[in-house]
Amino acid sequence: MRTKIVAGNWKMNMNFSETKDLINALSAQSQTSDAKVMIAPTYTNLPSAVEALENSSIEVIAQNMHFAENGAYTGEISASMLKSIDISTVILGHSERRAYFNETDADLAKKVSQALANEMAVVFCFGEELEDRKSSQEEAVVKSQLKNALFHLEADDFKHIVLAYEPVWAIGTGETASPEQAQDMHAFIRKTIASKYGDEVADSVSILYGGSVKPGNAQEIFSKPDVDGGLIGGASLKADDFFTIVNAI
Numbered sequence: 001m002r003t004k005i006v007a008g009n010w011k012m013n014m015n016f017s018e019t020k021d022l023i024n025a026l027s028a029q030s031q032t033s034d035a036k037v038m039i040a041p042t043y044t045n046l047p048s049a050v051e052a053l054e055n056s057s058i059e060v061i062a063q064n065m066h067f068a069e070n071g072a073y074t075g076e077i078s079a080s081m082l083k084s085i086d087i088s089t090v091i092l093g094h095s096e097r098r099a100y101f102n103e104t105d106a107d108l109a110k111k112v113s114q115a116l117a118n119e120m121a122v123v124f125c126f127g128e129e130l131e132d133r134k135s136s137q138e139e140a141v142v143k144s145q146l147k148n149a150l151f152h153l154e155a156d157d158f159k160h161i162v163l164a165y166e167p168v169w170a171i172g173t174g175e176t177a178s179p180e181q182a183q184d185m186h187a188f189i190r191k192t193i194a195s196k197y198g199d200e201v202a203d204s205v206s207i208l209y210g211g212s213v214k215p216g217n218a219q220e221i222f223s224k225p226d227v228d229g230g231l232i233g234g235a236s237l238k239a240d241d242f243f244t245i246v247n248a249i
């Protein structure tokens with residue numbers, strides 16, 4: 001049985017008091033699905049979020065980290081800093097990090113290794129751009145992202161990896177991959193993992209879909225056999241919407 005996950009990526013939204021309010025609103029929601037729920041507030045609000053959700057099943061996770069253990073990297077945050085405030089999961093490879101901060105697959109390979117070395121789990125994001133899909137290159141692009149950023153890992157490492165397929169053309173655009181497009185790509189991703197690591201690893205890795213998941217489309221996307229949950233941006237900023245998505249699993 002694969003773990004079902006719904007993770008909210010708050011991106012650069014919510015100041016200190018807004019974070020508090022949203023966490024209170026989330027805590028008041030009732031969960032009727034068995035999905036594991038994660039939220040990723042911005043760095044400055046992580047300690048207060050961890051404290052507020054100490055006795056909750058909602059896990060607080062980070063949006064990014066640096067690949068070095070420590071050192072002269074002004075403005076950056078390390079895995080051990082996150083660990084020291086009880087953060088054990090980090091999102092890596094989000095398309096906004098790739099597009100606006102020039103993160104490459106080679107950087108991400110180092111970040112993934114660094115996270116695992118610090119006993120952190122990783123939600124690894126990847127996905128093709130619109131031009132790739134228009135030119136039928138989406139599978140080749142996704143395969144090369146997986147190969148270049150993750151295929152240095154051992155099979156056992158995949159116990160700590162969650163994959164998040166996020167077609168760039170669907171992020172924050174209101175345009176969603178159809179449930180069939182999501183299923184086709186998730187099946188391809190699982191096949192790609194199986195070809196390198198075998199069926200056992202491929203069958204047990206959770207693959208989330210991300211890109212304009214909303215209360216109105218979540219259930220149909222999540223009903224697909226290879227879709228194990230979602231990484232939610234915009235709709236994770238409203239407690240009601242987020243929990244409607246959580247309970248759609």
Ligand code: PGA
Pocket residue numbers: 009166170171172173174210211212213231232233234235
């Ligand atoms: P969105 O963002 O739900 O706002 O499209 C998804 C993401 O960036 O993870």
